[in-house]
Amino acid sequence: MKVKEVAELAGISVRTLHHYDEIGLLSPAATTDAGYRIYSEQDLETLQQILFFRELGFPLKKIKEILHNPSFDREEALEMQHRMLLEKQKQLEKKIRTIEKTIQEVKGERTMTQKEKFEGFDFSHNPYEEEARRRWGDQTVDEANKKTGQFTEADKNRLSDIYRNLTAARHLTPDSKEAQDAIHEWYVFLQRFGHYTPEMFKNLGQMYVMDERFTKNIDQFGDGLAQFMADAMAVYANQRTNEN
Structure with missing residues (x-):
């Protein structure tokens, strides 16, 4: 796949992919004679890993260290990311409940304790x-x-x-x-x-x-x-x- 196709597929910018290539985080499998970057299936798997790590707040430098480590195990990484995203989901759900309670309080439908105002x-x-x-x-x-x-x-x-x-x-x-x-x-x-x-x-x-x-x-x-x-x-x- 060409860089524009990958960018549209992943929901990121072409400039982001260029940056990943420049810093050695994700270099495409091949480049055409005309200079177009060509991404392989394995490149797409790596990009998925990068985006999962980014969603979890990992800096690019750390992601590069993890992916380039000889002991990196994709399945193990996915299991870890799954656990972390579930934890993030729980925290988000708590914040959603807190803001829902706050809206109710603003409308005069309930009274919140000070502790409830900061849950999540x-x-x-x-x-x-x-x-x-x-x-x-x-x-x-x-x-x-x-x-x-x-x-x-x-x-x-x-x-x-x-x-x-x-x-x-x-x-x-x-x-x-x-x-x-x-x-x-x-x-x-x-x-x-x-x-x-x-x-x-x-x-x-x-x-x-x-x-x-x-x-x-x-x-x-x-x-x-x-x-x-x-x-x-x-x-x-x-x-x-x-x-x-």
């Missing part, structure tokens, strides 16, 4: 690890991951409390006492998983608004929350820097 959200897993590694280095992220493995039920409850407080304070000015108290709790919590200097904390806040993935994820808790956190984190970091 789990920030113990960081889907943006590749970006963090690029910005802050492997050592910082590896240390954070090691600590994240010790994520307790109390940590999850604490995280939910922090986000509730931040959501409630987001209509205040970022330098207000309430906002700064809430963002201080966020700063302290992050130290549980790695050493964040005030400058790193401020830069992290900027990522919340510069990267639409972060913005979308955070704003699920309340419109404008990502921007509010970024502003409050900048104020907090600047105050701590001046104090020192």
